[in-house]
Amino acid sequence: MISRVQSFVLRGIDAIACEIEADLSSVGLPKTTIVGLPDTAVKESTERVRTALLNSGYRFPQTRLTINLAPADVKKEGPVYDLPIALALLRADGTIEPSADGRPRLDTFLIAGELALDGRVRPIKGAISLAMLARDENVRGVIVPRANAPEAATVDGIDVFGIETLGELVAFFNGQAQLSPHETIDADTLIAEAQPAVDFGDIRGQEAAKRAIVIAASGGHNLLMLGPAGTGKTMMAKALPGILPRLTREECLEVTRIYSSVGAIPNGAPLMTTRPVRTPHHTASSPAIIGGGTNPRPGDVSLAHRGILFLDELPEFSRAVLETLRQPLEDGxxxxxxxxxxxxxxxxxxxxxxxxPTPKGAMAEDEVGRRAMEKYLARLSGPLVDRIDLHIEVPAVPYRQLTSKVRGTDTQTMREMVLSARQVQQKRQGRKPNGELNGRELDQMAALDESSRETLGSFMREMGLSARAYDKIRRVARTIADLERSERVEMHHVTEAVQYRLLDRLL
Incomplete structure (x- = not known):
């Protein structure tokens, strides 16, 4: 007899429908064979399923078993098939009876879960992607481990059933017990503001740098901070999440899908509700940053989606790693x-x-220091620097400011400025920030008058800037105008934007 159970394959962050077929044959010696491109974890599921069935009070069929995972040309990875394989075997040998009298049908659910040896059901990766697949496939619902139910229940339009044990599910399909769908999670009630580790008000001095950070946060611009060691660059990067707008519901789901695919959602949190911040070490490899693997998984650039990727000591990263950032910076x-x-x-x-500025961390004060700085900064390629909107200097803070009791501009003040500018942008162009505007949109929304064009043109010729840098300057100028709630981009907006191309002058 052949039985079928519906499950899924996680490919990247997307779920693909997968059908588990189990055939029990009395011909031949007892043997269990799994086909359909299973990896080692899937092949090992035979022993987990066997022991879980026996410890749950069921028998493991002593016949020739063939288990097929379709489609056969897609690699199957991980222990998510333990539960559907166990159910397929129990249905094939008659332990789970055919549907009748209104009992739930096994083939109307998408099912996934890892089995412990005592029959408990352990959490899986990609539960939210499974729920999205179920919604698109118009099935009755999904059955997942109870720990994954809150995450899956954030998807509207699908019933999510969370279970603790294999026996609980067998009783459900035999009509001996009831399962209630998990209450749908309202994502809007979970979205919260980030709690930054540092308040900008605690950072002494650096008001010019704070101004640039407000501009970067307001327009979603990339930012590069150059300065000697101990001037507050890392502290300001840690404080930055506190001034960014909240994630929208759609953005929460986007981020959650990525983190769910690698099993990185914090315990007890059904959704990623704050903007992610990733801070990879400078020894990280290209696959760790960009993503990779036989069955590719997201890297830090994707785990930072809708959030911040902070690269400290940027020139210390390998050239190969830095060059891999070009595509995501350009295409998103x-x-x-x-x-x-x-x-x-x-x-x-x-x-x-x-x-x-140099490997020793100090600013260049003589010709030898300047040559060392040029050599150190040459580790950054021109095309990469071109893709970063704002380059700013973070100078050493004078002793008088360090010991002053006067607080500088704080996080709350900066956040209000950012939200005000974002409201202007949303009214004009929807949810797309200025940092994502293309050339045609810039021509419409950041048009320059004749004098501004001439001024910008002279800067371009003097500094040898590229066409990409030209668009970056216009995007930043548009954001500066939005902070002032100015409908037009004026001359002083352009001149300030040009000042934020520090490395173009140094390289």
Whole structure:
């Protein structure tokens, strides 16, 4: 007899429908075979399922078993198939009876879960993607481990059933017990403001840098901070999340799908409700940053989606790693190609880089120091620097400011400025921030008058700026105008924007 149970394959962050077929045959010696491109974890599921069935009071069929995972040309990974395989075997040997008298049908649910040896059901990766697949496939509902139910229940339009044990589910399909759908989670009630580790008011001095950070946060611009060691670059990067707008519901779901696919959602949190911040070490490899693997998984650029990717000591990262940032900075996504196909991960993040002027961390004070600075900064390629909107200097703070009891501009004040500018942008162009405007949109929304064009043109010729830098300057100027609630981009907006191209002058 052949039985069928519906489950899923997680490919990147997307769920693909997968059908588990189990056939029990009395012909031949007892043997269990799993086909359909299973990895080692899937092949090992035979022993987990066998022991879980026996410890739950059921028998494991002593016949020739063939378990097929379809489609057969897609790699199957992980222990998510333990539960559907166990159910397929129990249905094939008659332990789960055919549906009748209104009992739930096994083939109307998408089911996934890892089995412990005592029959408990352990959490899985990708539960929210499974729920989205179920909604799109118009099935009755999904059955997942209870720990994953709150996450899956954030998807509207689908019933989510969370279970603790295999026996609980068998009783449900035999009509001996009832399961109630998990209450739908209202994402809007969970979205919260980030609680920054540092308040900008605690950072002495650096008012010019704070101004640039407000501009960057207001327009979603990438930011590079150059200055000697101990001037507050890292502290300001840690404080930055506190001035960014809240995630929208759609953005929460986007971020949650990514974190769910790698099993990185914090315990007890059904959704990622604050903007993620990723701070990889400078020894990180390209796959760790960009993503990779045989079955590609997201890297830090995708885990920072809708949030911040902070790269401290930027020149210390390998050249290969830094060059991989070009595509996500330009396109807001990253594509990883493999022989079986390519997978695209979202990667719309705000890049914040910090660097010292020299390896010793001090500013150049003589000709030798200037040569050392030029050599150190040459580790950054021109095309990468081109893709960063604002380059600012973070100078050493005078002793008088360090010991002053007067607080500088604080997080609350800066946040209000950012939200005001974002409201202007939303009214004009929807939810797309200025940092994502293309050339045609800039021509419409950041048009320059004749004198501003001439001034910008002279800067371009003097500094040897590229066409990409030209658009970056216009985007930043548009954001500065929005902070002043100015409908037009004026001359002083352009001149301030040009000042934030520090590395173009140094490289």
């Amino acid at each position: 996504c990253v594509t990883i190609a493999r022989s079986q196909g390519s997978i695209t991960f979202p990667a719309r993040f705000m890049l914040v880089g910090a660097l010292n």
